[in-house]
Amino acid sequence: MDTITKYLSVGLGAIAVLLLIYCLILRNDRDNALNEIGTLNGWLYTVIGANLNLKGSIDLLEKQAEQNRGYITKLEDQKAETRIKAMEELEKFKSTKHTNQPVSDWANNKLLKGIY
Known part of the structure; x- marks a missing residue:
């Protein structure tokens, strides 16, 4: 009976140690996940700020x-207004060129070399 109790105690102790190790591994994984979430949150806030800008x-x-x-x-x-005014002035000039002799003489003069 003593032997069974020893084995049972050793077995329970081993299970307790394994559970403790497993809990430590889970806690480490949880801490890593939380750190990664914190990093991602920082990036997210940076991206949100850039998006707002x-x-x-x-x-x-x-x-x-x-x-x-x-x-x-x-x-x-x-x-458009300037084009209309220019057309009106051109028509006015053509009309004046035909009716006013000095304007007609001036308009019929040839340009000096190099001016055209």
């Missing part, structure tokens, strides 16, 4: 693009 930059670029579109539209309108 990029969103601000994109919003600014979109606002500037809208301003540029307005400016281009304004320039196109001015170009």
Whole structure:
């Protein structure tokens, strides 16, 4: 009976040691996982911050693009108005060239060499 009790005690002791080792391994794995989660959280916050900065930059670029579109539209309108005025002035000049002798003489003069 003493022998059985010894073996039983040794067996229980061995099981307890194995359980203790297994618990230590699990704790080590848990700590490693928590450290990795902490690292990933740090990266996540960095990426979120960069994303917010990029969103601000994109919003600014979109606002500037809208301003540029307005400016281009304004320039196109001015170009059209200038073209109309130029055509009117050209018609006025052609009409004056035919009706006013000094203007006709001036318009019919040949350009000096190198000016054309």
